[in-house]
Amino acid sequence: MTTATVSRPAPASTHRSSAVTGTGTLLRFMLRRDRIRFPAWTLGLTLLMTYFATALNTMVQSPEDLEGLSAFSGSPAGALFGGPGFGFDEVTVERFLAGQYGLYVMIGAALMGLLTVVRHTRAEERSGRAELVRANVVGRYAQLTAALTLAATMALLVALLLGATLTSRGYDSGGSLLFGAAVGAVTLAFAGIAAVTVQLSEYPRAASGMAGAALGAAFVLRGLGDMAAVQGSGPSWLSWLSPIGWSQQTAPYVHDRWWPLAISLAFATAATAIGFGLSARRDFGAGLLPPRPGSPRAAAWLAGPFALAFRLHRASLIGWTASLLVAGLAYGSFTQPMLDGFENAPEDMVALMGGAGNLLDGFLGIMGLTMALAVGVYAVLAVQTLRAEEAEGRTEPVLATSVSRRAWLGSHVAVAALGVPWLLFVAGLGMGIGAAVSTGDVGLLGDLLLGHLAHTPAVWLVLAAAALLYAAAPRALPVIWVVLGYGLIAGYFAPVLDIPEGVLRLSPFEHVGDYPLEQISVVAVVVLTVLAGGLVQAAVTVFRRRDLAGGA
Structure with missing residues (x-):
């Protein structure tokens, strides 16, 4: 049963x-x-x-x-x-x-x-x-x-x-x-x-x-x-x-x-x-x-670490280009109202702008420094992209191919370095057009383009320092924000806070000069560029010796 x-x-x-x-x-x-x-x-x-x-x-x-x-x-x-x-x-x-x-x-x-x-x-x-x-x-x-x-x-x-x-x-x-x-x-x-x-x-x-x-x-x-x-x-x-x-x-x-x-x-x-x-x-x-599907076949020019780095940074570059162009046009269009508003400003504010006789040049110089600090933010974020790539496991498969560590890191830094003068040019172009329309002086366009591009070596130095921090100790990368913060304080408030000249020079943005208020120092341009190149070389050397994600 x-x-x-x-x-x-x-x-x-x-x-x-x-x-x-x-x-x-x-x-x-x-x-x-x-x-x-x-x-x-x-x-x-x-x-x-x-x-x-x-x-x-x-x-x-x-x-x-x-x-x-x-x-x-x-x-x-x-x-x-x-x-x-x-x-x-x-x-x-x-x-x-x-x-x-x-x-x-x-x-x-x-x-x-x-x-x-x-x-x-x-x-x-x-x-x-x-x-x-x-x-x-x-x-x-x-x-x-x-x-x-x-x-x-x-x-x-x-x-x-x-x-x-x-x-x-x-x-x-x-x-x-x-x-x-x-x-x-x-x-x-x-x-x-x-x-x-x-x-x-x-x-x-x-x-x-x-x-x-x-x-x-x-x-x-x-x-x-x-x-x-x-x-x-x-x-x-x-x-x-x-x-x-x-x-x-x-x-x-x-x-x-x-x-x-x-x-x-x-x-x-x-x-x-x-x-x-x-x-x-x-x-x-x-x-x-849904993400946009890519092409089933890659173009021939993408076969290399530099092309890969460009693809990874492309969206960021496009966004920063549009933002800085709009910001430059907006700030530049208010050049004349800004000057009119400073007529009764206190002495410390006037001193910040270079004195009563140089308000226009002082304002344009300050705006060049402002845009340089903004591009410095782009440079730091570009290096943070490297840390994200490594932390999320996408760096190791790339390095498992014939791509060397030197080529991988160098390509990313090179793309970001090329983006720096481009973004400064775009910001200067927008600022120059806005200022020229606001004041009726077309000659300001050339001054602003030159003044903005002159800050390129200073931003390169920030980029190189960030790359070295990433290569040596990725956890310490946020320290680089202190450099940008100090650059802002030194550039904006030095006359008010009576910062000593020696301390003021610790900022990489205080050497080239805020053109057109100050003449561009060719020596500073060369020295900052050489220092940036040396730091990048040091970053590549250090990165070759550490384990991936070991310090992240």
Whole structure:
């Protein structure tokens, strides 16, 4: 007699795994990974605002100095690069600080938010770590939830630190806390934007680029709206289309309006909800925007390490070219308004521009330095691409072929080095066209092209130093940002801060000269170029001796 056994379905489990299961554990992992980035971002933004406050107190020695600064900042050109200038008719130090310099802290906070979300979501999927994590008991939305929670925590901490720091300087506590909250609101808004862009592309750089483009659009909309508001005519409502504009409309120390932050919170909430919704509509590791299929056959000219390096850097070069051309045209078109705004500026500001008799040359020289620092950022990011290629395992297959380490590293550095004069040329071209139209002096085009290109050796030196850091100790690569930061401080505030000449010369941007204000030093051009070549040679030598990913 046989007995048939009938299998019955197991009873449904009374406990269903939540879509956010494991969020707390992932958040702790993210905090562990960002044990350096977290304090660097939060304390860095606080120190930046502290520096602005200290520099302003140094520059302003009398009420007349402050009124001179506000006269320029209250002009359309000042509104473009600062804000709507609330309270500048009865200006105080804290009103000027929040209204003119707060913009740059907000931009830094926006970058903090979007880069944090991309780093802990799309970059994790791309590297393969997220797949290992999700093989455990982890909900579908846990990764994004933890990343957004981390960004919100950073926003809250920055808001508190800024509020406490400004209050400790004797500023109104209500306005200080409002300013900190406004900066934190910008972080939340762009973290929400990044939550959407990481669903669109499968590549971290593309996701960061789309979020960065949104930041650029927010800056432009706010600038156009604020200029129209200062002029008293035009589309001033454009400022209300920008997350940066919402925070600036709080007007700390003037109107102390908290309600615009509700727009920021609503926008961040909506963007986050869209991000979660989109994440449920895509496959893990994929993006909603499919990558464009390449050609089935490679062109003959691609058979080499230099061509491969060019292909990897091509998108970045195109983006930087367009951005610097537009930036040059925008800055150049405000040359004459800038000069008009400096008529009543304090002596320290006039000294920064080369003196009352050289305002035009001084402004053009400063803009050349500004564009050189921007191209320096491109150079550092180009070297960071090498570290990403190595960390993600794409370098080793290339070196497994007949491509030598010297050829691989040298090709990447060569492509970036060729990109430096090209980008400086484009920036100078845009600046020259804008300045020529603004002032009616066509001769400025040639001066600006020469002045911008003269900074090429200084940027090459930054590029070479970054390459050497990557070759010797990839973890130390972020140290190169100190060089660019010091170059900015030395170039912009040396007359105000009385930096000694010997210390000032530590910046590679202080040797060639800010043409047309200063003559170009041919000796400095040669020396900087030779030093850059020597550092590149050292980088190649060191890179040949270390293990791949061994120091990463």
